[in-house]
Amino acid sequence: MADLNRVKLQEQMQFLTTASTKGVDSAVEENGDLISAGEALALKRLSEQELNSLVELNQKVAKIRGIDRLSNDDWTCVNVAC
Incomplete structure (x- = not known):
């Protein structure tokens, strides 16, 4: 279950x-x-700053859960088969 949660977070x-x-x-x-239509619509309503804040928050959660900071081009995971 923990691996599934890590993959979902990734x-x-x-x-x-x-x-x-x-x-x-x-x-x-x-x-x-990876996302529902409702979630996509909700993200469209966010300002650029709000979206960037959401990305930063998710990066912190990923780091806590053992996933390296992820960039657009480099998806490196720790303890997860990517």
Whole structure:
């Protein structure tokens, strides 16, 4: 179960990072299976600053759970088969 939670967190980070750098529409196109339509709509309503704050918060959670800080191009995990 812990591994599943880590994978879900990684997927969430991937989506949010793409959304903050390329826009929510691009993130939905690239990773639409990782988020519901309602969640995507809610993210579209956030300001750029709010979205970036959400990304930072998720990065902190990822670090606490043992997942390295994730960037757009480098998805390196610790203790997770990626």
